[in-house]
Amino acid sequence: MTRGGVFLIRGGRRLEGRIAPGGAKNAILPIMAASVLTDETVSIENVPRLLDVEVFSEIVRELGGKVVRENGRVTIQGGTLRETTVPFELAQKIRASVLLMGPILARFGRVEVPVPGGCDIGDRPIDQHLKAFESMGAKVERVHGQWVLSCRKLKGARVDFDVRTVTGTENVLMAAVLAEGTTVITNAAMEPEVVDLARCLKEMGAAIEGEGTPVITVEGVNSLKGVSHTVLPDRIEAATLLLAGVITGGSVFVEGVRPELMEAVLDKVDQAGAVVTVNDGGVGAAATGRLKSVNVSTSPFPGFPTDVQAQFMACMCIADSVSTIEENIFENRFRHVAELRRLGADITVSGRVAVVRGVERLQGAPVTATDLRASAGLVLAGLVAEGETEVREIVHLDRGYESLEEKLNALGAEIMRVEGEKIENPA
Ligand code: EPU
DSSP states (O other): OOOOOEEEEEOOOOOEEEEOOOBOHHHHHHHHHHGGGOSSEEEEESOOOOHHHHHHHHHHHHTTOEEEEETTEEEEEOTTOOOOBOOHHHHHHOGGGGGGHHHHHHHHSEEEEEOOOOBTTBOOOOHHHHHHHHHTTOEEEEETTEEEEEOSSOBOOEEEOSSOOHHHHHHHHHHHTTSBSEEEEESOOOOHHHHHHHHHHHHTTOEEEOTTSSOEEEEOOSOOOOEEEEOOBOHHHHHHHHHHHHHTTOEEEEESOOGGGSHHHHHHHHHTTOEEEEETTEEEEEOOSSOOOOOEEBOSTTSBOGGGHHHHHHHHTTSSSEEEEEOOSOTTOOTHHHHHHHTTOEEEEETTEEEEEOOSOOBOOEEEOOSHHHHHHHHHHHHHSBSEEEEEOTHHHHTTOSSHHHHHHHTTOOEEEEOSSOOSSOO
16 A cells, blocks of 8 residues: 655645544554454454554564455454564564564563664663563563563563553553463553553453553453454544644544543643534534644643644644643654744744744745654645645655545645655646
8 A cells, every 4th residue: 555655735725524533553553463362363443544554464464464454444363373573674664563572472482573773753762661571571682683582471560660651551461461460560551542452452351450540450361362343533633633624724523533532632722722622423623713822741641642742833833922842752753843944934942842933824845754743743734834835755644644635635625645756847
């Protein structure tokens, strides 16, 4: 499905209408990893076409598993899986490949995962994952650029995270379900995607309590069974679509998403002056004139998500005053700032704080996407910039959004994807 290419956005259209997000990428990836824990078939429903899902499927196939995609369903059979080494080339393409560490170790007593390099948004160490596996009895070695973990049988342990880590919590959860005895995870991540993974593991026969709170208790079981699991709607895609409406002075209702999972974002949208609607069917926001500048500070769930920081910053670029945006999760997640400036935004960055002085208008220009959420921020800015904005390296966007341009166009945007390089001066 590799699409990528360039978006040509004609700015100035007001977005209006109802739209539904796909399943949550950050729940799908750990659940795909969890499928390795059983010989039986795991079916995941509501899976959008995402590059990250494709790469993860490829990794599971390389390990010997069978992965089939049919419409919105991904079916995984881990029974034939024998290989314990996550292939280097594919692991380089997707950091979430580290999620296979826990399940492969739990099932085979051994796993080799390439040492992750830095990434577009920061260093992203995995020391907390390794420390936890060690406390569960695994031997952890670094051999020729790979983390090699081995154990006879994982043992339940107390895992006190120094840092609240989403994939770390998920990794330990997946290892603990087949470990001997009880594992207690403290300072656990409370993200809805962690809860969805726990829900899926429980459907597979795991004994887990406390998911969604900072303390999760897992009682190891001997084996897990197959399951058909429908993943929760993507709250980050939902927020992106909602903000696309808000930034264009429009009104968008996002169907199917659970409002209580989006409170921090909805609060800020409300403070920015948009009228927020919340009901059983989803969440909506309608702009009511120029946006007000509001301050945002990212933090783990239930705080304001780092994955919506770039999109919210795009909105603040045209707000009425000055806002500060503090990024507390990743140390290098402001790469969209330089690109937003090309569109006329007035932003200065000092350490983890960006000061955004709202301007009257943005102007279209060529910009380059640097990572998934930065791409989304640039697309939102392009929707409101005068004239044409060309967003390059859209391949980043395809990692986590299925055909975002089609969804935005359905709401009234004017975005064209030119696959491959943009053709200069087409005849
Ligand atoms: N950290 C450590 N040591 C560790 C693990 C994490 O120091 O062993 C630090 C990280 O460097 C970071 C903080 O802890 O500063 C939080 O990182 P976390 O581990 O929670 O992030 P992650 O699990 O690698 C997931 C999502 C990200 C999302 C973050 C934060 C997946 C596959 N990825 O990453 O999603 O931004 O949680 O919510 O679930 C995205 O979708 O665009 C994306 C980057």
